[in-house]
Amino acid sequence: MSVATQDTAIRTGRVTRTLIYLVLVLFALFYMLPLYVMVVNSVKPLEEITGGGMMNLPVVFTLEPWAKAWSSAQIGVEPTGLSPYFWNSIKMVVPAVAISTVLGALNGYVLTKWRFKYDTIVFGLILFACFIPFQIVLIPMAKMLGLMGLAGTTWGLVLVHVVYGVGFTTLYFRNYYAVFPTELIRAAQIDGAGFFQIFWRILLPSSGPIAVVSIIWQFTNIWNDFLFGASFAGAGSQPMTVALNNLVQASHGVKEYNVHFAGAILAALPTLLVYIVAGRYFVRGLMAGSVKG
């Protein structure tokens, strides 16, 4: 649709097309299934859920669980609901995504347009960092954050997410800028533009598609992160996932599944929104950068 409306040269028969549609719709159902389960059960009273029939539509429709999950469910000692944590997440995600994307863009710019000796090794080092299992960094990271005085703060979390996201953003921007015509950079140099002016005036305005990919990727990962959020957040900076976990994982006590599901959907709304709004640019961005050699 939105992506390169070029003519596909492939021709298919009517039977084949019907089959293709059938397969596509079946898979669409498969992908929708968990969301369906969550939505349906989030608008049922609890008795209806414990009575069985998780696929059934609600007999009694209620938005009570949503209201409760948002504003009055017990997360800690006070029944605050998820709402305060939502803002904690926003305060952490926005700077973390912005900084890691800008750093990735600058790195990609340097690594493709200002090549120097050993630049591929530097890139390799940055890229390999994507593969470090997060479980092993918890303790040393805690120590570092403590030394830097960032323990328990939102900025500490931002730092952590930037560190472990910059490998991906660099990869995306590097691949994108690799096919960006070098002559443009040279022309700008002759025109007298400096390092940052070239980046700001020439490269960045053309980086929309890959920025979308980078932002979607980072936003999703950081918003959904639990491990770092739980380990490094302080009392005032715990993100949404930690609160959701507190809601869902409450150990001893009645499990209000409808509230859990409502909370889960609430926690997922921002990422869902990002996918739906920016999704149409996503394939275009991938096409422009990350899948090219």
Place this chain on the structure above:
Amino acid sequence: MGFLDIDNTTKSYGAVEVLHKVDISVQEGEFLVLVGPSGCGKSTLLNMIAGLEEITSGEIRIKDAVMNGVHPSKRNIAMVFQSYALYPNMTVGQNITFGLEMHGTPKPERDKAMKDVASLLQIEQLLDRKPGALSGGQRQRVAMGRALVRNPDVFLFDEPLSNLDAKLRVDMRTEIKKLHQKLGTTIVYVTHDQIEAMTLSTRIAVMNGGYVQQLGTPQEIYDAPANIFVATFMGSPAMNVLPAKVEIENGRPTAQVILHDGSTVSLPFSQDNMKDWAGKEILLGIRPETITDEDAADRKSSNIAHMTNRIVVTEPAGSDTFVTMTLGGKDVIARMRSDANVQAGADFTFAVNMEKAVAFDPKTEARIAP
């Protein structure tokens, strides 16, 4: 000292030297063309003049100021790129004035300069468009406008016409020539197209393998190529190069050339110094247009030789007809008038203007005469 001096300049990537001691001095207002096959080092040299590549050794000076290590934007040069390198996110107008903006020129002056350039290049109506909405020729003009507006000391062109179709290329060629005559700026122009080189330049540097093979006016290059590479690279169809043996006949040096049937024809040289080569093998260079029929032979020439040889193929090309024959064991092309009475398979008597013939040393491939 010239306006632009390239003084003993070399370029190496690691241990590999790709440009060997280039030494060119360009006068103010000159149009220098660097021509050669791809990989000959011509674009590297241009980039070094622009400051886009570092100079390994030697010096480049503009107006006597050493440019080594000077940032491109401080050299007062402008460059037109093969892909035009127009900034896709800016309008034509912004593209043209970007350089001025970067140099801190105030807006009113920028606008005036932009208008002047736009009217010069007749692109006023395009100023608000984005490059994506322009045709190839229009982009070319914008790219030139961007260079012109800076009013630089030296213009650098990097194969600016190679992305255009044949018709447009010829038009733009003329356009560039006109501009040069009008503005009188110093230009260094890179191309692999020898016709562009011949038509545009005041001087040509023919490059190959990282060496400047010959530096001279178009006429010098054409008439007295320094070696076989230059001889065959410049001119279309290329100069015929065939083996011959030098003999003294009647006190004059002659080239003994084997015809299609194995018999020998004797073609007298105009140059006396060919006597030194008596009894030796040489390579004889003859331009196709100097092999004609008797009627078309150059009246002013003092040395027309004749030979009868069999025609293998004829190729009528409108204004001319190209005739292929076997001479000295090679395919040799003659350029005839279109009304010449030539037929494939027939024998024909050709007139060869030996005044224009060139001889090369078969070992060094360097020219020995004239």
Place this chain on the structure above:
Amino acid sequence: MALSADTDFKTRLQTWLPKLVLSPSLALVLVFVYGFILFSVYLSFTDSRLLPSFGWVGWENYSKLWRLSHWETSLTNMGIFAALYIGICTALGLSLAIFLDQKIRGEGFIRTIYLYPMALSFIVTGTAWKWFLDPGIGLENVMQSWGWTSFEFDWIKNRDFAIYTVVLAAVWQTSGFVMAMFLAGLRGIDNEILKAAQMDGASNWNLYRRIIIPQLRPAFLSAFVILSHLAIKTFDLVIALTGGGPGRATELPATFMYSYTFSRNQMGIGAASATIMLMTIAAIMIPYLYAELREKK
């Protein structure tokens, strides 16, 4: 003449700027990735339990590690999981991308549906999946209540099959993303080549097999990097879906590492398992990165 003396500060700054700009990222990565890796390797040779401690014990943690039967279980599971997950995601992603590339009506809508699971974490969807796979209330129950009484789907409860349910949920999450990558790759292919191939008489099948799919090599490689990175980091999913059970049947190296380091207070063994994991990753990724980056030069 005049210029060379102060070949000026600004120009020199311009030549240093790129490295200057790159250096914060490089410094961060060197400290927070490579420094931490070294730290972790060092810990694997110490008697650390609750917190890091620095008594040197040599290879003891490694010998203990290899005596643990469920370390082997977790490695086997990793093999099965990674192979199936990467394989199925790639195959499914490619197939769906090809289908979706046939000028499908409502493509944007379908694409969003396929992509959205990537937006959700398993903290969010874990419970839904758990229910769905649970024979008592999930698919099996629903099918049986719809009259298909012989329907059985109890993999999640079965020691030998539970790992496949982990694969299923993981594939659900990422195959849409892989689909998008392939779709982007397909859209990038020059249509003239396809037309030429059709004139050569290639059937659709051959067109894809011989002409199109080979051209998707970069997309395959990107998919491989992303998928292997996700496979290695799979953690939340197992915790949410099976908790490593039934028994320890779905333990993966990441959960093993976490459980020894944090739940069991045997940080030394946890670090040893992390070291082995990292070496395995390096053994796979370094040749790949080397080949990739060299080629692009």
Place this chain on the structure above:
Amino acid sequence: MRSLLKMNTALALALSVTAGAATADGHGGVEVLHWWTSGGEAAALNVLKDDLEGQGIGWTDMPVAGGGGEQAMTVLRARVTAGNAPTAVQGLGFDIIDWADQGALANLNDVAAAEGWDDVIPAALQRFAKVNGQWVSAPVNVHSTNWVWANKAVLDANGIAVPETWEDFVAALGTLSAAGVTPIAHGGQAWQEATVFDAVAMSVLGPDGYKAAFIDLDSETLGSDGMKEAFDRMGVIRANVDDNFSGRDWNLATAMVINGEAGFQMMGDWAKGEFLNAGKVPGEDFLCFRFPGTSAQVTFNADQFMMFDQGGAVSAEQAALATAILSPSFQSAFNVVKGSVPARTDVSDEAFDDCGKKGMADLSAAASSGNLFGSMAHGHANPASVKNAIYDVVTAHFNGEYDSETAVQELVDAVEIAQ
């Protein structure tokens, strides 16, 4: 005069609000890391919070749920490593001892002496609150884990009396099975299996054997025939569990008993809350009794609040928190909600229901007769590494990976590696 008082209160309130804002770095209030986030528990904890705030002490809440406190312990490690330990942290059994051994905990001896903790807290529990002669944490409650919960209607319908012995119990299971009722509701998670195993092992090995095996980690006892018998009995229990047990949460298993789908569940006293929430009455709708063969013994786990050292001395806030936790009124109020019994034995049982009263009586009886033991399944018998090693074997056996013979060998081996 009166208005002056009012003004003072308002001022104090305003001050406490600002103090609360400043507590992120642990000054002027308490920061409490805990995993009590479900409705009842959290509400009960809120009582404590209100109590402290009434004294002008701010409460910064740091809830991290997951894995029965495992997640919170991970967070705690990160916080301590960062040099940013919370003032008070919910802790269990050996975790407290481990932290005390690290020297990370504050010395509460002065508070304990003033409040007379030594006399009112059972010795078996003191083992986890008083390390090397120092009080380091304040116990909140005692859960006992060797309970069996039964649906009274189901038992009555099948003519089953409360089983006193293993044989009775097996017979009852057979009866239920024949009647088409799932005999035992069980959730297939390692800790639940270990909870059952705890009770079974206690009944087979007796208190001395239990202590030798799980507390002293005597390899002979661990590899004894009695241990094999315990595993055999686990096999019997496995045979009486429905096929769909794997991964089930404990509360869903409880729901099976509540709904009459199953007869029994072996679970700690927190299960009672589920019955009460469903409107069931102890003694009328459901029964609580000790696992057959363990009627004199109590295996327990206790939630406590460890006080982390905040630069040498115990802070006034920590002392106030500890005092508040061990005040009889909070002990009563909290444990009524939680289903557990007070950590101090001198609290009135007036507010408790039948099961609670029985629990309190059992606890003080067991404490005085030396029959009170820390629960292996809940980290009160041995360190986390050993506990999890035992989990591995028990859960593998329960899921059919090992037969009883192999399980015994693996148990000896696993415990050895883990030490």
